Amino acid sequence: MEEEKRRLIMYEKLMAEIDLGIHAIDDSGKTVIYNQKISDIENMNPQEVLHKPVREVFKFNEGQGSTLHRAMTEGYDFRDEKQTYFNNKGVEITTVNNTFPVMHHGEVIGALEVTKDITRLKRLVQENMNNGTRRYRFQDIIGRSEPLEEVIEHAKRATRTNSSVLIVGETGTGKELFAQSIHNESSRSAGPFVSQNCAALPESLIEGILFGTAKGAFTGAENRPGLFEQAEGGTLLLDEMNSLSPDLQSKLLRVIQEKTVRRVGDTKERKIDIRLLATMNEDPVDAITNGRLRKDLYYRLSVVSLFVPPLRERMEDLAPLSEYFISKYNDLFQLEVEGISTEVRKLLASYHWPGNIRELEHVIEGAMNLITEEKYIEFTHLPLQFKRKRPRPPEHNEIFHEEESTPLLKDYLFQQEKTFMQRVLKEHNYRVQETAAAIGISRQSLQYRMKKLGIQKIRE
Structure with a gap:
């Protein structure tokens, strides 16, 4: 294979895989390079951009021309330049660019721009600022089954204090309804309710969103408060908190313990006054065992623990x-x-x-x-x-008896664990501490599993 052809193949592969937007224009202002990442950022088909003048494809605010054109005409580098502009569909885009004139034999023959998208970050911050507009209360939770009523009663008691609450429940059980109800019926109801799904954010963004950023902390960073500061005087809900990395969980634990937060890239500690709620969609014991949840963070968050029952355990509410x-x-x-x-x-x-x-x-x-x-x-x-x-x-199944079907693995394991727990508890006369020691788990873990399995504690 010819050396030049090999280089071209490698260049095309690099342009397709690099996680940065690459945009280049020639000396006439027409686009000559436009990789897949910049296409995704700007929501533009490459055919709509390539070989066309940049200023005819994109619209810029008055007084804020294209950084590509500025680099080419002025002959200067532009480092960490924030730019807001619009694609041909009128969609606003915000990026941070490093833009350079391209020189050949002392003449400018075009310009090259390396782009990082911060549009998503702006939208996430705005969404979190607007989250407090929803106002769910306990009366909005539908159903009056015994398992549900029990959780509602415990949640109502939790409104009297500012202690952290951990809400555990399978996906789709309505954990956020409980979180908002606790906030809206507590003494903090006049303050903001800020919610963030931790699983919805990449690792590179979530630390800045949670703790805030200081100007210059990274490319495009501005002085911006994080969710802890936005929730000042109110409640912060961290949904699917167990999806955070161990490093972030450690930083979260420090914030909870010290009641101060330090923005990313800053040295100043800021006092915070919030109530922290967190949700999980898995057994905390399993999450700790498998390294997805720090044990010390779990103990800090689970001052009050609520276990929202799945629909199959409250079929009266169907x-x-x-x-x-x-x-x-x-x-x-x-x-x-x-x-x-x-x-x-x-x-x-x-x-x-x-x-x-x-x-x-x-x-x-x-x-x-x-x-x-x-x-x-x-x-x-x-x-x-x-x-x-x-x-x-x-x-x-209380309705279909004509033909028994093979149970799902999840339901089979559920029934086997329940049978085992009932047998061991009976052997130890339902003494929780003694039973937990016999099977090698903590008292708290046994109590959680009894609740999860629907086993009533007969006597201590």
Whole structure:
């Protein structure tokens, strides 16, 4: 292979894989290099940009021309230059650029720009500033089953203090509703409620979002308060907190202990007055065992622990939840659906709902998308993917007895653990401390597993 062809192949591979936007223009101002990353940042097809004048493709605010053109015409480098402009669809883009004139034999033949996208960071900050507009309270939590009522009662008691609360529950069980209800019925209700899903952010962004940034901390960094400062006087909810890296969990622990926060790149400690709530969608014991949660952070956060039951453990709430979602989508879709058919009701009651309340809502929304003038949701209206799902395993199934199906692994393990725990507890006369020592786990872990498995403590 010719040396020049080999270099071209390597160059094309580099342009495709590098995680920075690369944009270059020639001396006429037309784009000659436009890699995949800059295409993603600017939401532009390369064919819309290549071989066209930059100033005809993009729009710039008055007095803020293209940094590429400035570098070419002025002959200067521009380092860490923040730029806000608009693509050909009118979408605002904010980037931080390093831009250089390209010289050949002492003449400027074009300009090259290396771009870092901060549009997403700006949007995340703005979304977090707006999160406090939602106002859920305990009366907005639908259902009156015994497991749900118990958690609501414990959550109401937690509104009287400023202690940290850890809310544990499977995906789709409504953990944020409990968090907002605690905030809105506490003495901090007049303050902000700031929420952040920790799993939705890359490692490179989340530290700055949580703790804030000081100008010059990294390329494009400005003096900006983090979520802890934004939540001053109110409540900060860290959703899926166990997705944070161990290093960030360590920094989070320091903030909780010292009640001060230091912005990234800063030396100043700032006092904070917030209440911290956190959610997890897995067993804390499993998260600690597998290294996804620091034990010392868990003890700090779980001053109050709430375990939100999955839908399969509160099936009495299936009917009122269904009625609520039907009413919601009647309004949205301008329909007059009165309910669900007997066949569908039995099918819903026989299902184990791994996606919990969120999955139920999606099923009803999907069904109502297929309704025209019918008054009831029938089997034919159910989404195809739901029709194919098997009913709950036999130990949970009170309706389908004609044919026993193979239980799902999750349900099988659940039942096996429950049988084992009941046997060992009985052997030790339901003495929790003694039973925990016998099977090699802590008292707290045993109490959590008893609650998770639905085992009542008969006596201590």
